[in-house]
Amino acid sequence: MINVTAVFDIGKTNKKFFLFDSDYKEVYKEYISFDEIQDEDGHPTENLKALQEWLKKVFQNILEASEYNIQAINFSTYGASFVHLDENGEVLTPLYNYTKQIDKCIVNEFVEKYGPREDFLKTTGCFDLSLLNSGLQLYWIKHTKPEIFKK
Known part of the structure; x- marks a missing residue:
């Protein structure tokens, strides 16, 4: 089992998930993008429901993966x-x-x-x-x- 740091990088266009080993080498990555929705004024905004579902799914999959042991987690956003x-x-x-x-x-x-x-x-x-x-x-x-x- 590899000890890893999980990183969610939530960009305006692409949402990314990475796992890094103790030497900061990337050992896993996943990318996705979502169509924007509109806020109450009709302005484009992030689809929070889709983003939340993706975050939970990705994290749960990694928690259940036998090859990774998450030691830390980090989030960055735009x-x-x-x-x-x-x-x-x-x-x-x-x-x-x-x-x-x-x-x-x-x-x-x-x-x-x-x-x-x-x-x-x-x-x-x-x-x-x-x-x-x-x-x-x-x-x-x-x-x-x-x-x-x-x-």
């Missing part, structure tokens, strides 16, 4: 990718695509409160004020979807 969950771990929102446009009023309020703009961008390492900035994404949800933010 730009500001996070899903808002309730206290029970249930999904509250889509995985909002960082290309989704948000109301300029929200951005202006955000800059007024946390700016100046250039200082904020420099501090956060984000090149613009869009949903690519997770702080702004939380602010946007707080002010446009307060019932979800409370959860």
Whole structure:
């Protein structure tokens, strides 16, 4: 049995799973892609249901494989990718695509409160004020979807 580190790399286009041995040599890989679906505003978004099913299936298959012994697991995702969950771990929102446009009023309020703009961008390492900035994404949800933010 080979001791391995499992890595899920969730890219915008391709989803990847790797196993690396103790010398960081790749011993297994699997790739898949999913068609995007639409969020509540009709903007393209990740198909979370398909992604969750794939993650569980791949991981279960590796757990059941007699040749691998998982020692660690790592996840990486593309730009500001996070899903808002309730206290029970249930999904509250889509995985909002960082290309989704948000109301300029929200951005202006955000800059007024946390700016100046250039200082904020420099501090956060984000090149613009869009949903690519997770702080702004939380602010946007707080002010446009307060019932979800409370959860």
